[in-house]
Amino acid sequence: MAFYIVYVFFKLERFISSRIACMFSLASLILFHLITYSWPFIPGHVAMHNSTTLDTNATVNEDNVGCDTDKFDWCDDLRPVNVYLYYTMYIITIGIAYPMLNITVATLLSKILGPRPQGTQQGIFQASGSFSRVIGPIGVSTLYVAFGPRMAWNLEIIVIAVTLVSWIVCYKRMVPLKMPIRTETSSESEGPVQTEVNRRQSIFNGV
Incomplete structure (x- = not known):
């Protein structure tokens, strides 16, 4: 919430390009996943327990924590990520990247669509985001x-990386809509005028 307020009231879009901000946010998300990844070379091992070591008298916050080897067969190969590193990176990267991405993508989409009817396109954009929030978890x-x-983590890194590469490929097209004005000389006027047909056609020209 704090970043939204700062971005809006201090008009950060005057100093940061929306395209650069989107790519920076995606790169930050990849960095977060790489730093908080459970790499095999990390020393130590996650705490483990099973039905034979379960203490029925212990509370959830005491002994019965860690990876349950009775349920998961990948516990033996899992390395612990430093909790302080994880939360620090979460605050720095997720806390900045997500708000920046939400603001800049919506703003950039609105500029790309231009004066064309935006209801349908914005609706598809919002619906796709809602659908991903249902399917993703x-x-x-x-x-x-x-x-x-x-x-x-691998899946999330791949999805974000593909999105970032797509942004790089389409970088030059992520610009506000520019409509060329076609004119023709009218015999009833002193200079060139834009006809209604050409005006309507120019509205639907792409970026």
Whole structure:
């Protein structure tokens, strides 16, 4: 919320290009996943427990924490990520990248569409985001249960990387709509005038 307020009231779009801000946000998300990845070379091992070591008298916050080897067969190969590093990176990258991405993508889409009717396009954009928020947790949680957090992280890194590459490829097209004005000379006027037909055609010209 704080970043939204700062971005709006201080008009950061005057100093930061929307395209650069989007790409920076995507790169930050990739960086977060790489730093918080459970790399095999990380020292130590996550805490583990099973039905034989379960203490029925212990509370959730005491002994019965860690990876349940009875449910997950990937516990033996999992390395612990430093909790302070994780939350620090979460605050810095996620706390900045997500708000910046939400603001700049919506703003840039509005500029690209230009004076054309935006209701349908903006509706598709919002619907796709809502659909991903429904499907995403189901897919990631399924991967987590079956293969562990590494596979979930791998999927997220791949999706974000593909999106970032797509941005790089389409970078020059992510600009506000410019409509060429076609004119013709009218015998009833002293100079060139834009006809209604040409005006309507110019509205639907692409970027």
